[in-house]
Amino acid sequence: MHQLANAGNVRACVDQPAEWQVCKLGGIGEGGMYGLLNAALKEFVVSTYGNDSWQRVAETSAPGIVSFNKMAPYPDALTYAMVTRACEVLGESFETVMFGFGEFWVRYTDQQGYGPLFEIAGDSLRDFLLNLDALHVRVGRSFPKLEPPSFRFETVDGRTLRMHYLTRRKDLCPMIPGILHGLSLRFKTALEVTQDTCARKGAAHCEFVLVFPEACA
Numbered sequence: 001m002h003q004l005a006n007a008g009n010v011r012a013c014v015d016q017p018a019e020w021q022v023c024k025l026g027g028i029g030e031g032g033m034y035g036l037l038n039a040a041l042k043e044f045v046v047s048t049y050g051n052d053s054w055q056r057v058a059e060t061s062a063p064g065i066v067s068f069n070k071m072a073p074y075p076d077a078l079t080y081a082m083v084t085r086a087c088e089v090l091g092e093s094f095e096t097v098m099f100g101f102g103e104f105w106v107r108y109t110d111q112q113g114y115g116p117l118f119e120i121a122g123d124s125l126r127d128f129l130l131n132l133d134a135l136h137v138r139v140g141r142s143f144p145k146l147e148p149p150s151f152r153f154e155t156v157d158g159r160t161l162r163m164h165y166l167t168r169r170k171d172l173c174p175m176i177p178g179i180l181h182g183l184s185l186r187f188k189t190a191l192e193v194t195q196d197t198c199a200r201k202g203a204a205h206c207e208f209v210l211v212f213p214e215a216c217a
């Protein structure tokens with residue numbers, strides 16, 4: 001059970017929502033996060049836990065925001081504040097909330113009209129993952145200020161890839177197993193995921209070991 005390494009600072013942001021832009025979330029980048037992701041977080045909480053839960057999350061972490069402009073960037077600190085508050089309101093660990101959100105992200109982006117990008121990026125789960133950076137490059141055509149993560153892969157053996165998750169943001173890595181689970185359902189391909197190193201525990205970046213079924217080798 002891990003809480004955000006910098007949860008104290010995030011709570012300070014929750015207490016002072018008007019100060020999002022000056023929140024010091026140790027190590028988290030200076031840029032913004034497109035509202036698409038924040039809108040997805042809201043939709044995830046509403047559809048999974050109900051609207052009342054979302055209202056409780058929003059009243060302190062995103063006061064005054066009725067809906068997010070999906071095409072506009074918001075401070076990263078807002079996203080962190082909402083996730084931190086969601087964990088408190090829902091009584092769930094950060095890992096649980098972020099896993100669920102990651103899985104939801106796959107369905108949400110599909111529903112929001114980005115499904116064709118999934119089709120273009122690969123016929124198999126393995127090919128799709130290898131094309132993740134190209135996918136975000138395409139996404140960047142609609143979101144010019146996008147600061148996407150980057151994923152590098154090493155082949156360990158015929159069934160196994162080592163995935164390096166590179167981002168200027170900290171603490172979002174628990175979303176990755178959730179996204180991978182959502183993708184595994186979408187591509188109807190079983191996938192074993194183990195996190196090997198973690199930036200939240202002092203590693204340079206997070207690494208995941210992905211084991212595909214024999215037939216995908």
Ligand code: HEM
Pocket residue numbers: 032033034035036037109110114115117118132135136139143145146147148149167168169172175176179180
């Ligand atoms: C067509 C589908 C997708 C769209 C439209 C999309 C779009 C976005 C957008 C708008 C952001 C916010 C970043 C920013 O505003 O700077 C983001 C972040 C992110 N995306 Fe994607 N994405 C898609 C698929 C994926 C997939 C399949 C993964 C798989 C791992 C992924 C991993 C992430 C992660 C981990 C972040 C958090 C930001 C970070 O790590 O720095 N996305 N994406």
